[in-house]
Amino acid sequence: MTMADRTPGEGGIVPFLRAGPPPDRTRVEGWRQWNEQRDSFIPAPRLSADEYASMSPRRRALHDLHRTATHVNMGLLETPMSARVTRLMRGRMRNNALNFAPGTRDGLMISGGGYLGKTETACDAAATFEILWRDLHRQLLPGPIPGTRDLFVPVAYCRTPVRATPKGLCTAILDFYGAPLPRTLNGLIRAVRDSLRDHHTTALLLDDITRLRLHREDDQDTLDLVRELMDLNVTLVLIGVDIPQSGLLRSGYPDPRTGQWVFPDLKTGKSYNPSAATQTERRFDLVDLDPFDYDTAEGMTAFVAHLAGIEDRLRLFRARPGMLTEGAMPEYLFRRTRGIVGLLKRLVEDGCAEAIESGAEELTPDLLSTIRISLGNLTDRDREAGEVPDIPEEDPGSPPKKPRSRGRNTVFDDRGAKAVDG
Incomplete structure (x- = not known):
């Protein structure tokens, strides 16, 4: 049987198409x-x-x-930066899940620019942890009863509303579980506590946390609620764009001994909890998911290795080893994307579509120079919160620039004695 025989037949099923919207x-x-x-x-x-x-x-x-x-x-390709985030996140979730003492659990903040893969990295780490946690708990908890909903939900994922309020955040969390929505704020908070406890949730991921803008009282009260959730025996993972510069941490400071951010009690805003001002400090680890660096030998090596991983997954007839990793291509791709994995993915996707449509069947700087990186109309992303990155300018149709040549260092050259005026 040839490879062609293993593709969909004339009347066969197309296995790669998915019915309905994505999950x-x-x-x-x-x-x-x-x-x-x-x-x-x-x-x-x-x-x-x-x-x-x-x-x-x-x-x-x-x-x-x-x-x-x-x-x-192509899926999630691991980078040195995402691997660091994954190790820290899995370790934090595992340690907190195995801590049976009551009290506040240390949280984690994942920061970085737009389109760097923060959400996918965090979700992938949480999903892997959930599979492990379900396997460990099968012997302790009864399985789901046919016709009823599964009560065991180790991980919950929510997005911060664009216009954040304590009610809006509670609603987002309760919507994840499909729980009823009480009318009052106190009722919503009580329902969130009950849902996290009843579903045995050990990790709560709050995405787009930098949509909180602390010049508004509602946002301050929402942040106060977020901190209060840490007392519910869950690992709180906050994901956002450039968290240190967002204003979210303006009341916090990094502890030089531990590298953790320390949060004193919130002094402003009308908290739903009148005792919030006397609560103990809340602690998070802050980890950055950075773009690739092309200024060091180590950074260049990591970027080229990432390109090799992408190259291996392409299905172009004229693709060859080194198509993305040799010659001027790595520097060209870095200049077009600044090492941002989301922009690189979009450029390669659109370039492959053009290569198939035109019959070129390979990626070259000349072909990619005709592709403009466009992120479309992103209605689900908040541009003001930095969730949409600035795209490096590149005029389609312009010839790609030649690689920069590194001149010889002439600092220690002997230029001879200076001429004597006479």
């Missing part, structure tokens, strides 16, 4: 569905040009569609 991770059913399916995509087979030419027109069209799906579903 909504802000709902418990969507989170479970995403967790179960996140590594299930099967990439297109690697075909030779001759095998492709031997197909019928319909099968070639289906294979091109499968190749396109492969390029836009």
Whole structure:
């Protein structure tokens, strides 16, 4: 059987297409569905040009569609920066989950610019932890009863509302569980506490936390509520764009001994909890998810290794080893994206689509120079909070720049004795 025979037949099922919308991770059913399916995509087979030419027109069209799906579903490629975040997050969730003493659990903040993969890195780490935690607890907790909802929800994922209020945040958390929404703020807070406890939730991920702007009292009260959640025996993971510069930590300071951010009690705002001003300090670890660095040998090596990982997943007929990693290509790709993995992914996706459509079947600086990186109309992202990065300017159609040459250091050259005026 040839590779061509393993592609969808004339009347066969197209295995790479998915019915319905993608899972909504802000709902418990969507989170479970995403967790179960996140590594299930099967990439297109690697075909030779001759095998492709031997197909019928319909099968070639289906294979091109499968190749396109492969390029836009490359999945999460680990980087040295994301690996650091993953190690810290998994360790924090594991340690807190095994701590049976009552009291505040240390939290974690994941900071970085837009399109750096903060959300996907955090969700992937949390999903891996959830699989482990479910396996460990099968012997202790009864399995789900047919016809009823699963009560065991180790991880909850929510997004901070654009216009944050304590009621809005409580609603977002309760919507994840599909729980009823009481009318009063006290009722909402009580329902959040009950849901976290009844579902045995050990980690709560709050995304887009830098939508909080602390010049508003509602935002200050919402942050006060976030801190209060740390007393519920859950690991609180806050994800946001450039957290240190957002104003979110303006009442906190880094402890030079531990590297953790220390938060004194909030003195402003009308907290729902009148005793908030006397609460003990809250502590978070702050970890940055940075873009690739191209100014050091180590950074360049990491970026080229990342490009090699992408290169291995492409399904272009004229692709070759070194297509993205040799010559002027690495520096060109870095200049176009500034090492931001989300922008790099978009450029490669659009470049592959153009390579298939035009018949070029390979990525070159000349082809990519015709591609403008466009993030579209992102209605679910808050530009004011920095969730949409600035895109490096590159005029489509302009020839790519040549690699920069590094001049010789002439500081210690002997230029001879100076001429004597006479």
